[in-house]
Amino acid sequence: MALPTSSVWLRLSRSLSTIRTANRPCQITCLRGLHSSARQLQDAEKDQNEPGQSENHLADQPAQVPWYLRPDVSPKVTSPLKTVTMPELPENSQEDLKKVVEFLAMRLGIEDLKVFDLRDDKDDNVNEGAKDIANFMVIGTGKSTKHLQKAATELNYFVKHKLHELPATEGIISSGEISRFQRRLRRKGKGGPQYAKLDYGASANSWVMTDCKSNGIYVHMLTKERRETLNLELLWSKDKSKYGRHETAKETDDIFSGLRYYHTTATNASRGTFSNLIRLYSIQAESTQDTEFRPDLITRSNYTKRYRELKEGHLANPNKVPIVNIQNHFDAMQFNGLPLTVDDVYDYIDLICQSREFHLGLQRESDVYNKRYHYAVYILNRYSPVLSKPEDIKKLLPLLAVSGSQFDNDHFLTLEKLPKLSDEELLKMGEEVFKYSPVVHKLYQLSLSLTGKHLDSQRFQAEMDLLCLTIFVNRKNWVYAKKVIDNSLKREDLNILKAALRLLAVKGDISICYKFLDSYYPLLSLYKGFNIAEESRYVRIMLDRCDPDGTLHEEIREALL
Template sequence: MMLTRRALRSGALRQLRLSSLRSATRLYSEVAPSASEQQQVQQKEEFKHDQVADVASASAAATTVTEAASDSVPWYLRSSETYTQLNPALNEPIPEFPENAPESLKTLVTEMIRELGFTDVAFIDLRNRTPVSVFGADAILVLATGNTDRHIGRGTNGLITFIKHNFNVVPSQEGIQTSGFLKVQRRRLKKKAKKLANADETFSYSAEASRFANSWVVLDTKVDSLIVHMMTPEKREELDLEYVWAEDPAALEEQRQLQLEQEESAAEASLEMEHQQQQQPSSSSPFSTQGSIRGYHTYPTNKRWFSSQPPCLNLTQAFSSPNTPPLPTNSTTTTLDLAAIKGDYKTAIALAQTSADQDSVLKAHINHLFSAQPALLTNESDVVKSFFSEFPKMPTKQDHRLRLQFLIKAHELNPKVFRLRALEEHLINQQASGLLVDLADVELVLSAIVSSKEYDSPDKTPFQISRKKSRVAYYMFKDILRPQGTDLSYNIYQLLFRLWLDVPELSLAEALKNPAPAHDETTGEVIVERVPVLTSQAMTLFKFLRTSPRRMNQSVIYLALTAFANDNRWSYFFNLWHTIDEHLVFDNELFTRVAALVVKSGNRDAMLTFFETILQKQLMANPFLLDKPLVAIVKEGLLVLDPSESGFKHIREVVSIASL
């Protein structure tokens, strides 16, 4: 390399001297050169040609040396490397834009990806939607993912500045928190956590602090009806706005399921190919990481196979014998899977001795319970004894999950023998073994408590049975979730509502099927009074959820609305509706269900409140709100409120237009 540089430098200097000499000759020569001078010039030209050839050959040699050494030179020292290695944002692909998208959308998205570093940008085209969305007829939602809440905060400020300078408008934002506000809130949370440290209450600092983070920021750009949603990966997965605004949610869910299956099959094929490559004889050193020792890390979940192998006697045996179990053949796998599906646990046990797949054995026992007869299953049954004998001595988290499913199904078949207390003891034992209990396990047990028939008796009211079940759920939360400091999930809130509600006479499914109010067969009057279904625990839960509407999902909302309509607690009903309209995402499906419950109840005061305030307001904001199901519900309500057809002229005009 040093010789090459010297050759280049000397050649350049000689060429510079020749050019200087030629320029001087042209400037100061006033007469024609003599013969001797011409001979000198010719010699200099030949010398210059030779030097240029030397420079070219030296440059070619330097290029060859550079290319040969490119593999050994780090990427940050190579002159041929592009800027994309220093800036990963340039590697993020620009998504495909919607058809006939405005140029401003392309400009904003390019800025968000290339300069601000947002990833996984997607679009929700709300144009030409029927009915028109609340964002307008030309709205396009832009969804983007930020790395952290701090990244989203800085990216939002950068995007606002970009829009001001390039489009001369001031966008409006919601969800951004200033640094001063965050400092104050974090200081308050620390004081609250310290205050509750010695109290008999749980406090999740991380969960409370996440409420004040910039995990979801919405920016109304005021440019061509573009709405930008910037979220953290966790918040984006939780909200799933693609599913909320999908034109066909069922097709989207099917597409996601198909994509997930393809990814799983590709991962399994890659794993099998890697395993086959590792099983081939290798000429590498026994101490190399390319030998069969890598196979030990290929199957981390199949711990039973390794525990059943005898210990290695010496170092040679440890590296010469393969550490991975042979993959079972397709016929063995198919037979074992069929035995597990059919519930033939005896055949599964015999096949598992050759394939070392104990999970299929446990699943075979569980599937066998689906064909068992109720009240005949006891602790002395063969399937029960076989399951606990095949249960591994060093169980994994998956093993505990299968054991829990077995106990839940056994409790369903014979609740007097397999009691609810056994489910709680299972979770306690799992937690004591060092494997933390997931919320999914708690949801399984709580679902079993809700549907349990252990406390059913003719001399007990539904509220008394609910009180006994609530005691079991309380001790489970106290012993399992409170030590972990885990917050409850949407599904747990929904299950608690179902636990504290009786079966309502006025159901949502019936109201959607036939919105006409029920009438007394003898008198013909509208039936308004019904048997109450709400307990004091359910009301307490609702008041707690109302303080934080984000904890309520769709199922919890439907349960609460149905219960309030059944008990004629219309103040709670409409307060919940206003909370939904103010804080949560509004959709036509939810509005149709609210209208069906109000009309089906037959309560004139509730229907007047709904028609004169809520329906009028929504029709003013969206004249195309009424679809066919909602039109049928509104017509049934008008028959009860105004049989003479003299009032509600505006609503009747909209209904007549929507009926065309």
């Protein structure tokens, strides 16, 4: 006898529970009836699974087949996730983008998905500055703040295990953190004004952003209200005409989330910590020329032109155009979606090195290069320029080395100053010592790690060697000066020996000059670019210093005749 399947037993479980309370004869009779019904149900399932049987065959037997086995009566459960419309993906996009978008739509229930391609297209329709940040921006709407928190967590798990990347997410706040923020808010808001009791930053975030770390894919998930307020589509779309600006009915401090009461209290306001924050799409700065600056015209050429005007005004009169105006200008560029490039940061650091206002009140030599170097690092951390190529780092390294030294001092000895100085002036400058930041050592080691076999890399390292050699010789740090010379000789760059001859002749002591003539001068004499007649002045100074009696280095003295 064939036994009923497990599915049939599940359907009869409730009926069996009622039979257990009856007497045995009735129980046996009911069991026989239920067993007969089970056999009928099993035969019906077998007929349904046989090939050639249609759904109408079951529909034609209403008396024999239960309602839940009839397709025309049994309801079909459908999920709203299966009806989500997938957005159109850009051409030549990676497979990872498709996987992420499908996961957001089909598994997480993110609605109204839009994908923005920030790469350069064939029509030169470029969203200026956006391509330096990412390749694709995905924007979607969540159902609630809790939905966003859960979706962000699931997306992190998906990226980590399916794309094999470690994502970075901003905006996830645990329930414990929210409770702690709310308690702090109630405690601070008791004696504060009404606006200090707002819940910005003390509730679940309505905007979560995830950097997938794969092919430049960024995902923004927002609530419907927050998405309409921020209007991120206007920021990342190439065709700005499709998305107009939304004028909010009243001003909110959404952009200052977490700063609410802190930056409005009298104690903290007096510190000036937040006094330089710029409102979005606006800037208030003093004009230095007749040309009018339009902050609403968000183009790189417009803001670059304004920076040049501020730079000229600051170098001419720092009191009229203080350096804080230039920092405010760069902050406005960042807020308006124009990230600073390596060239912008280079010009900014170069301006700091020339600024009289920046060096005002600095008396000790160590204070000068320490303040300049730390401010240069502050600029890099604040604006985070994209250093995607080794050439970008190579451009910044020499400037950072100069900012960490006293290269701009009038008495600092350089190769350009040597031909213009008399012998007496050379003797005076040879006695002075100029300190530098220890970070210059790390910058030199970093430059060595970037040097490859290409011609451009060799040229960059040769320039870096000359710069570091000049800094080390002015400090009279002969250990690192020797390292620079030896590393150059390993690359068969004998041009460094000409520079070392000139600098050591002025700054070197007796032992250094003797070692150079004994170890390095024979190699220098074999160099095709070396002409002893042109370098005779420095060779004589070095010979007089290490051998005033003229008893040594006879071959060199004969070559001078």
